[in-house]
Each structure stands twice: as C-alpha cells, then as structure tokens.
Amino acid sequence: MTEGRKTGIFALIAGVVALLAWATTNRNRIDTSDVTQMIGKVLFEKFTDPVNAASLKIQRYDTAKESFDDFEVSKDRSSGRWSIPSHDSYPADASKQVADASNLFIGLKVLDIASEKREEHGLYGVIAPDKTKENQGGDGVGMLVQLRDDKAAILADLIIGKEIDKKKRFARIPSEDVTYVVELETTPLSTDFKTWIEPDLLKLSSMDIENLSVRDYQIIPTNQGMVLSRNYEADLAFSSTNSQWSASRITTFEADPPVEKKIGENEQLNTTKLNDVRNTLDSLKISDVAKKPAGLAADLKGDKTKLTKEAVQSLEGRGFFPNPNQKDGNIVDFYSKSGELIATQKDGVQYLLRFGGAAGADINKAVEEGKEDTVSINRFLLVTVRLDESKFPEPQLERLPESVEELKALEKLKKAAEAPVPSVPTEPANVPLDNAPKADNAPKSDEKGSEEPKPDSAPAPTEPKKDQAAKKNARGFLVSAQAPESNAQQDKPEKVDSAAPTTDPQKEPPKPDASQEPTEEEWKERLSAER
Numbered sequence: 113m114t115e116g117r118k119t120g121i122f123a124l125i126a127g128v129v130a131l132l133a134w135a136t137t138n139r140n141r142i143d144t145s146d147v148t149q150m151i152g153k154v155l156f157e158k159f160t161d162p163v164n165a166a167s168l169k170i171q172r173y174d175t176a177k178e179s180f181d182d183f184e185v186s187k188d189r190s191s192g193r194w195s196i197p198s199h200d201s202y203p204a205d206a207s208k209q210v211a212d213a214s215n216l217f218i219g220l221k222v223l224d225i226a227s228e229k230r231e232e233h234g235l236y237g238v239i240a241p242d243k244t245k246e247n248q249g250g251d252g253v254g255m256l257v258q259l260r261d262d263k264a265a266i267l268a269d270l271i272i273g274k275e276i277d278k279k280k281r282f283a284r285i286p287s288e289d290v291t292y293v294v295e296l297e298t299t300p301l302s303t304d305f306k307t308w309i310e311p312d313l314l315k316l317s318s319m320d321i322e323n324l325s326v327r328d329y330q331i332i333p334t335n336q337g338m339v340l341s342r343n344y345e346a347d348l349a350f351s352s353t354n355s356q357w358s359a360s361r362i363t364t365f366e367a368d369p370p371v372e373k374k375i376g377e378n379e380q381l382n383t384t385k386l387n388d389v390r391n392t393l394d395s396l397k398i399s400d401v402a403k404k405p406a407g408l409a410a411d412l413k414g415d416k417t418k419l420t421k422e423a424v425q426s427l428e429g430r431g432f433f434p435n436p437n438q439k440d441g442n443i444v445d446f447y448s449k450s451g452e453l454i455a456t457q458k459d460g461v462q463y464l465l466r467f468g469g470a471a472g473a474d475i476n477k478a479v480e481e482g483k484e485d486t487v488s489i490n491r492f493l494l495v496t497v498r499l500d501e502s503k504f505p506e507p508q509l510e511r512l513p514e515s516v517e518e519l520k521a522l523e524k525l526k527k528a529a530e531a532p533v534p535s536v537p538t539e540p541a542n543v544p545l546d547n548a549p550k551a552d553n554a555p556k557s558d559e560k561g562s563e564e565p566k567p568d569s570a571p572a573p574t575e576p577k578k579d580q581a582a583k584k585n586a587r588g589f590l591v592s593a594q595a596p597e598s599n600a601q602q603d604k605p606e607k608v609d610s611a612a613p614t615t616d617p618q619k620e621p622p623k624p625d626a627s628q629e630p631t632e633e634e635w636k637e638r639l640s641a642e643r
Contacts (some may be wrong), residue, residue: 132188146289147225149224150222150225150290150292151223151224151225152218152221153221153222154220154221155217155219155220155221155222155268155270155285155292155294155337155533156217156267156268158267159214159217159218159259159267159268159482160218161218162210162211162215162218163211163585164188164216164261164262165210165211165213165259165260165261166186166189166260166261166262167184167185167186167187167258167259167260167264168184168185168186168210168213168214168257168258168259169183169184169256169257169260170183170184170207170255170256170257170301170303171183171241171256171301171321171578172241172254172255172256173241173246173253174250174251174598175250176304178247178249178250180250181303182198182243182245183196183198183303183305184196184197184198185197185198185204185206185209185210185308187206187210187262189422190624192289194206194210196305196308196309199305199400200401200402200403203309203310203400204309205308205309205310205640206307206308209308212300213257213259213300213301214259214268215268215390215502215558216297216298216300216301217257217259217267217268217270218294220270220294220295221294221295222292222293222294223280223292223293223295224292224293225290225291225292225293226282226291226292227290227291228290228291229289230289230290230406232291233284233291234251234252235252235302236273236274236282236284236291237252237253237254237273237282238252238254238271238272238276238282238283238284238291239252239253239272240253240256240271240286241253241254241255241256252287254271254272254273254274254283254284255288255298255301256269256270256271256272257269257270257271257272257301261455269285269286269287270283270284270286271283271285271286272293272296272298272301276293277297277383278569279296279297280293280294280295280296281293281294281295281296281298282294283296285408285517294427298569302537305399305400306397306398306399306400307400308639309398310398311397311398312396312397312398313396313397313398313493313495314393314394314396314463316393316457316461316463317394317456317610318390318391318394318395320457320459321350321390321393321455321457322349322350322352322391322456322457322458323347323348323349323350323454323455323456323500324346324347324348324350324390324453324454324455324456325345325346325347325348325453325454325455325456326344326345326346326348326451326452327345327451327453327454327523328342328343328344328345328346328441328453329342329343329447329450329451329452330343330449330450330451331342331431331433331447331448335437338433338436338437338462339436340435340437340447340505342365342370343364344363344364344365344373345361345362345363345365345367346359346361346362346363347359347360347361347362348360348386349382350386350390355383356383356548357383357386358381358383359375359381362375369396371594375485378456389453390425390455392462393455394509396493399471399490400471400490402430402492403425404427405419405420405426405427406418406423406426407419407420407423407457408423409447410447410496411496412432412445412447412448412466412494412496413443413444413445413446413525414434414443414444414445414446415442415443416442416443416444417440422498427446429467429469430444430446430449430468430469430471431448431449431450431467431468431470431491431492432449432466432492432494432528433446433447433449433581434446434447435447447466448466448467448468449467449468449469450467450468450469450491451462451467452465452466452467452583453465453467456500456503459503460497460499460500461497461499461500462498462500463495463496463497463499464472464495464496464497464498465493465494465495466493466494466495466496467492467495468492468493468628469491469492469493470489470490470491470492471490471491471492472490474553512642513639513642515639516632516635516636516639519635519642520635520638521573521639537581541574572610
C-alpha cells in the first residue's frame with residue numbers, strides 16, 4: 113500500500129471519527145436543551161383521572177429486613193374487587209388508597225434538574241430495584257412505582273429517590289438518565305400489608321361471646337420425634353345476668369386416665385383473665401397472611417395423597433404438625449404447636465383458633481410524646497368459622513296422616529284440644545245483707561253520716577239525694593241504694609219502645625249445622641291438602 117493511499121485512508125477514518133464526535137456532541141446539546149425545557153412541565157400528561165388506575169406496583173429495598181419488598185394491588189376487571197397478588201390475592205380494601213396514590217402522579221411537575229449522568233444515580237438514590245442484586249444491599253436504590261390501567265398500559269412509572277426536604281424528592285423515569293426534582297408525598301405509597309386490608313381479624317364484639325372452650329396442649333420435639341402433650345381442657349360459659357363465668361367441664365391430663373376436676377367451695381374461676389381473653393379476641397389484628405397448602409381442609413385435616421412433602425414442611429415451619437399418634441389412613445389430623453381456643457357467640461357463630469409458632473414481631477411507635485415504643489409478638493394462626501348446632505335444636509315435625517281415617521282421628525284430637533274447658537263454679541262472695549244481724553264485735557264508724565238505718569225503722573220522709581245512689585256500708589262493702597217510688601209508678605206497666613224492631617222467629621234464616629260431617633270426597637281433598 114502506498115503512503116498516499118494510507119494517508120487517504122487515515123484521513124477518511126479521521127473524518128468519520130470527527131463526524132461521529134460532532135453528531136454525539138450535537139445530540140447531547142439537543143438532549144440538554146430538551147431537559148431544560150422540562151422544568152415546569154407535567155411528567156405524565158396523559159394520566160388525568162385516578163379512576164383509570166387498575167393496578168399499583170411498588171418495589172423497594174427494606175433496610176430492616178435486608179431484602180426487597182415487592183408489593184402489588186390490582187382490581188379484577190369483571191367484579192371490580194381489589195386484591196393483593198403479592199400476598200396470594202388476599203382481598204384488599206384499596207379503592208381509596210389507590211386513588212390517593214394515583215393523585216400523587218396526576219399533575220406532577222418537574223421543579224428542577226438535578227443531574228443528567230447515569231453514574232450519579234446512586235448519589236441521588238434513584239437506582240432501579242433489582243432482586244438479582246439483593247446481596248449488594250440497598251445503598252442508592254430507590255422506590256419504583258408503577259400505575260397501570262385495566263389493559264395493563266402504563267399510566268405512571270417513576271423511581272423515587274432520596275428526600276431533599278419534607279416536600280421535595282429526587283426522582284427518575286426508569287427509561288431515562290435524567291434525575292429530576294419533584295414535590296412528592298410518599299405516605300400513600302406503603303408496602304405494609306396491614307395498611308391495605310381490613311385488619312380486624314374476627315370482626316366480633318366481645319360482649320357477644322358467651323362460651324369459651326380451651327384445649328391446652330403442646331407439640332414437643334423429642335429424640336423419638338414429635339410428641340403430643342395435653343395439659344387440660346375446659347368448657348366455660350358466661351352469664352350476662354350476673355356477669356359471672358361458670359365451668360361445665362374441666363378435664364386434666366396429668367394422670368392416666370384423665371381426671372374430671374370440680375371447682376371447690378373455696379375456689380372460683382379467674383373472671384378477670386377470662387374477660388381479658390374475650391377482649392383480646394375483639395382486638396386481634398392481621399399482620400400478614402399466607403395461603404394454606406392444597407390438601408389441607410378447613411378443619412385442619414390433611415389428605416396424604418394430596419399433601420406434598422414441601423407442604424408438610426411449610427406447615428411444620430409455621431407450627432402445625434400432623435398427629436404423631438396417627439399412623440394409618442390417608443386422612444391425618446394436624447395439631448397446632450400452642451393449643452386451640454373455641455369462642456362461641458350468642459347467635460351460634462363459632463370461631464376455632466389454632467395457635468402456631470412465632471412469626472416475628474412488630475414495633476409499635478409511641479403515639480404520645482415521652483412514651484416508649486412497644487413490641488407486639490406475631491404468631492401464626494389458623495382460623496375456622498363454623499356453626500354451633502347445639503344453639504339450634506331440631507324442630508319437632510308433625511306426623512302427616514297416611515289415610516282418611518288417620519286424618520279424622522287427628523281432627524278429632526285437635527277439636528278436643530281446642531274445646532273450651534268448662535269453668536268450675538265458684539261460691540258467691542259472702543256479702544252481708546242490710547237486714548242481717550250485726551255481730552257484737554263489728555267495728556263502729558266514728559263518722560255520723562255512715563250509720564245505716566235499722567230494718568224496722570220507717571223510711572225518711574225526705575227524698576234522698578241522687579249522689580247517694582251507691583255508698584259503702586259499715587263493713588266497707590259497696591252496696592246499691594235505690595230511691596223509693598210511689599205505688600202508682602210501681603203499678604204502671606213498662607213502656608215498649610215503638611222504634612225498636614220486632615223480630616219474627618219464624619222468618620230468621622236457618623243457621624248451618626256446625627256438627628255436619630264432611631263427605632268422603634271432602635275428606636280425601638283435605639287429606640291431599642295436608643300432604
């Protein structure tokens with residue numbers, strides 16, 4: 113190759129490199145100009161209505177757990193119900209919270225440009241979360257938030273970085289290198305499961321609980337395997353009349369066979385602790401959930417043909433063990449590590465609680481200033497809701513007649529039962545007559561006007577007053593007094609009211625005979641109706 117040709121090639125290469133350098137410089141200059149123009153503009157212009165949000169996904173690094181939180185809540189297109197796919201699609205109470213989260217991104221404006229360099233993402237805390245790099249820690253990793261509509265189209269996609277002040281934060285769109293400054297409140301963007309659900313576990317009132325059944329036992333590991341150790345069982349009832357507890361049964365397993373314990377004269381149930389149990393059931397809160405494995409029924413009976421080895425290990429890791437004394441059969445009973453409690457309400461709804469192993473703890477921040485934080489121990493719990501059949505006794509059904517003769521016999525019994533019972537005649541009250549002789553020890557009235565005339569005395573010449581038509585005699589009985597009339601008035605016949613209608617007994621319509629027996633056809637019709 114000649115020197116001239118080499119020189120030409122080098123010149124061509126230099127020209128290409130210069131052209132590339134110019135193009136790159138020019139592109140960067142254009143990008144910088146566009147980024148500067150973003151100040152004051154809305155990041156997600158097409159997202160204007162929070163109702164369009166059908167799913168929310170949040171990824172962040174949890175420093176306390178040293179792992180990534182991957183939280184998602186979504187709405188079913190057909191039913192419109194919210195659930196949490198990241199927690200086995202547990203039902204969520206998320207309508208308002210998703211709306212609050214959506215409103216954070218609607219109208220979100222760029223306040224300033226912090227950086228355009230990718231290598232500075234860690235400085236501003238806007239590195240995208242990546243579970244494959246979990247062992248590298250969360251230094252410089254931001255919180256990724258994605259909002260999608262019901263067709264999975266992205267409405268908002270943002271990595272939220274470090275806090276500048278109480279209102280401002282660094283933020284970055286995942287597909288860009290530019291780090292923005294935005295005004296954003298992150299409180300609605302919680303990955304805490306408890307904030308997205310109805311936390312009240314049982315939704316009951318302690319005042320409705322009237323029965324408690326305690327099954328106190330433990331599953332203890334030994335060299336020979338797991339051993340079931342029973343302590344005692346007790347069936348207790350609460351009386352709302354006197355606010356006292358009573359025990360219908362207490363069985364202890366200290367000896368073999370078990371012993372029924374009776375409460376002594378100088379013993380009594382601890383009412384305070386039993387009331388505390390009722391109140392605790394009223395305040396049980398959900399911390400987290402896990403789906404029970406396939407093959408485990410609601411009554412905690414497992415099908416060996418469906419339960420895998422991994423499923424059994426998962427249950428044992430949470431404190432639920434197969435009955436160590438049960439070796440045969442395909443159905444195996446599972447026992448909880450820390451016993452069982454059965455709570456029955458007045459309406460017959462019964463809750464069976466099985467207490468498993470410990471599941472970490474929650475730190476409850478003190479609300480009042482000067483108070484210390486408290487720690488709540490979490491425990492795995494299996495809850496089964498059922499109906500107490502003893503609260504609903506089976507009704508007594510009447511026997512249906514099989515023939516006309518049976519129907520006639522039943523009708524006869526009904527008539528006999530409905531017939532009025534003849535009243536027993538009672539003796540008339542022993543009312544003393546005015547002309548009866550008075551006893552010597554009869555009390556005398558001090559009032560002058562209360563004396564009665566003697567039987568032989570003549571009537572007074574003056575006409576009695578109308579308000580004296582009824583008065584009490586000396587013994588206190590109410591008697592009637594009638595004004596005397598002349599003999600002429602007594603001899604007069606009574607006048608008949610001419611306006612009163614006269615009835616002719618011969619013209620009255622005949623009354624139906626109540627004792628008339630139905631015909632055989634009518635009996636058959638009635639039998640058919642009864643059946």
